[in-house]
Amino acid sequence: MALPTQELEGLLQLLREHGATEFEYEDEGYRLRIGFAGAPVTVAAASPAPAPAAAAATASPEPEEAANVVWIASPFVGTFYRAPSPDAAPFVEVGVNVRKGQVLCIVEAMKLMNEIESEHAGTLLEVLVENGQAVEYGQRLFKLAKS
Amino acid sequence: MAAEPVTRSPFDVARFAAERAARAVRLGAPLRYAPTTGSTNDDALAAAREGEPEGALFVSDEQRAGRGRRGAGWVAPPRAHLMFSLVLRPRVPPDRLSTLALATGLAVREACARYVTSPLRVKWPNDVELDGRKLAGILIESSGVGTARLAVVVGVGVNVARVPWPPELTERATSLEEAGARVEREALLAEVLAALERRVAVWEAQGLEASRAELAAADALRGEAVTVEGVSGIAAGIAPDGALLIATPEGVVRVVSGHVVRAGTRGATPAPTART
Numbered sequence: 239m240a241l242p243t244q245e246l247e248g249l250l251q252l253l254r255e256h257g258a259t260e261f262e263y264e265d266e267g268y269r270l271r272i273g274f275a276g277a278p279v280t281v282a283a284a285s286p287a288p289a290p291a292a293a294a295a296t297a298s299p300e301p302e303e304a305a306n307v308v309w310i311a312s313p314f315v316g317t318f319y320r321a322p323s324p325d326a327a328p329f330v331e332v333g334v335n336v337r338k339g340q341v342l343c344i345v346e347a348m349k350l351m352n353e354i355e356s357e358h359a360g361t362l363l364e365v366l367v368e369n370g371q372a373v374e375y376g377q378r379l380f381k382l383a384k385s
Numbered sequence: 386m387a388a389e390p391v392t393r394s395p396f397d398v399a400r401f402a403a404e405r406a407a408r409a410v411r412l413g414a415p416l417r418y419a420p421t422t423g424s425t426n427d428d429a430l431a432a433a434r435e436g437e438p439e440g441a442l443f444v445s446d447e448q449r450a451g452r453g454r455r456g457a458g459w460v461a462p463p464r465a466h467l468m469f470s471l472v473l474r475p476r477v478p479p480d481r482l483s484t485l486a487l488a489t490g491l492a493v494r495e496a497c498a499r500y501v502t503s504p505l506r507v508k509w510p511n512d513v514e515l516d517g518r519k520l521a522g523i524l525i526e527s528s529g530v531g532t533a534r535l536a537v538v539v540g541v542g543v544n545v546a547r548v549p550w551p552p553e554l555t556e557r558a559t560s561l562e563e564a565g566a567r568v569e570r571e572a573l574l575a576e577v578l579a580a581l582e583r584r585v586a587v588w589e590a591q592g593l594e595a596s597r598a599e600l601a602a603a604d605a606l607r608g609e610a611v612t613v614e615g616v617s618g619i620a621a622g623i624a625p626d627g628a629l630l631i632a633t634p635e636g637v638v639r640v641v642s643g644h645v646v647r648a649g650t651r652g653a654t655p656a657p658t659a660r661t
Contacts, residue, residue: 313479313531317642341528347483347641348627349511350537351526372614372642375480 308358309366310380312373316347320369328369334362335385342380345373360384393464393546395420396446397571404575412471412578413442421463423450426540429470430526433536441472444574465546466560467570471581473537475589479530482537483641484627486511486525488588489539489581491596493521494603496576497543500566506605509620509629509645513543514605518559520544541577545570593625610648613640620645 312318320328320343329341336342341353342362364381367373398418405413415438422428425443427450432441447463461468475482490507498505503516513521524540544560545568561568587595601607606620611631618633628639 314483315641316483339529339532348509349486349523349525350483351524352479352482352530353526353528355529355532357531 304383306360306384307363308360308382308384309378310342310354310356310382312345312354312375312377312379314345314347314352315375316345316352316373318367318369318371318373318379319344319346319351320365330362330365330380332362332365336360336362336382345379354379356380356382358382358384395464396444400569401444401571401574404572405578408575408579410575410578410582412440412582413575415441417441417443419443419445421445421447421449424448425468425470426524426526426538429472429538429540430528430536433472433538434528434534437472437536439472439474442578443470443472444468461542462546462548465544465548467541467543467545467573467577469574470538470540471578473539473585474535475537475585477589477592481592482527482530483510484593485537485539485585485588486523487593487600487623487627488584488596489523489525489541490521491599491603492580492584493523493541493543493577495580495584496573497521497561499576500561500568500573501564503564505603507600507603508605509623510627512605515559515561515564517605518557520559520561539581543573543577545573593623593627597625606645606647612646612648614643616640617648 320330322329322344329343330336336356336359338356338359340356342356343354345352345354360382362380363383366378366381373379396418398416401413401416417428417432419425419428422443422445425445425448429437429441429443432443445468448461448468473485475485487507487510490511490513493513494505494507497513497515497520501515505520506514506517508514508519511523511525512519513523521541521543523542525537526540527535527537529535544558545562547560547562550558561573584596593600600623604620604623606629607622609620611618611620613629613631616631616633616638618631618638621630621632621637624630624639628641629645631638631640
């Protein structure tokens with residue numbers, strides 16, 4: 239069973255006081271793992287997920303981004319390719335201006351080569367995935383400054 | 386039948402029109418035939434971006450820059466094989482698109498089964514094998530995923546004529562003519578389109594669900610020792626979402642991307658087909 243919020247808070251405090259880096263607890267249908275690796279804190283729990291654990295997971299919020307920063311994410315699981323073929327130049331390089339609808343990369347799944355287009359016009363700030371790398375559904379591929 | 390294989394003639398547009406009409410096929414119009422081109426997939430994709438409608442068909446006798454997976458080049462003698470690219474505009478969510486290669490493989494298998502008796506199987510995710518050798522390859526490309534402009538180009542190459550394979554491929558590639566069938570490309574194309582038209586309609590409505598038993602029976606890899614992108618094990622079937630299942634000592638692994646290498650296969654180079 240899940241720990242009541244109060245007990246979990248007490249546990250977290252106790253662990254911090256003792257400078258613990260990791261704590262794992264398992265009971266019937268319930269597992270709680272707490273890691274202190276400086277920031278970020280990782281908390282993984284089997285269902286039911288105790289609310290305080292979820293709160294702890296967000297202990298290190300992402301640094302604030304400028305309002306015009308957007309990400310292009312992968313619409314499927316697959317393999318990421320930056321160029322139309324191995325010996326071709328990449329579709330885009332960091333620093334270039336891209337049009338809305340411009341092809342940024344290919345994500346391949348089951349031999350279906352999908353051209354991924356930019357949803358916005360802007361400047362390419364970062365390519366977040368290596369060529370040939372496996373990507374997950376919704377994984378961020380590109381960081382863009384909207385113009 | 387003429388002594389000279391009919392497949393050596395240029396693609397006959399009028400004959401294809403008759404074969405298509407005889408089967409009441411909707412796909413295949415407008416027809417864009419070019420005796421020679423860089424790649425029919427490139428042509429179709431470029432036209433699709435400009436609004437080419439569903440059903441538009443790009444056929445060529447010779448491709449100077451035909452592409453396999455990720456630009457793996459290949460060389461086919463002119464007029465020997467069937468090479469085409471078809472524009473589709475399917476109304477399915479993006480995550481459902483990838484199973485189209487398997488549905489296409491089943492359509493190509495069905496069409497070819499009219500001409501040969503040897504076992505035809507689909508090798509995940511996009512080849513068709515005849516007697517364990519590569520007969521056909523499929524390359525699908527999409528543009529405008531996640532938009533109303535979504536276009537999918539289905540590129541298919543079927544080895545039709547007997548051609549001199551390089552020594553390293555004689556055991557790995559085959560053609561309809563090698564299997565004893567002298568097939569006109571125009572009739573074969575109409576057959577493939579007819580099968581594809583039926584199957585794409587079913588696939589749009591319910592994915593691979595209706596084809597699961599057929600796919601299991603047609604699965605060329607099932608039970609074979611394979612390696613895909615570092616995962617080694619025994620191929621254990623194809624999941625409803627199209628993923629290849631591999632049984633490993635650590636459990637069943639799902640693979641959605643990568644080149645399958647069979648145990649005992651020399652090298653990882655895919656056998657060439659008349660790809661688009």
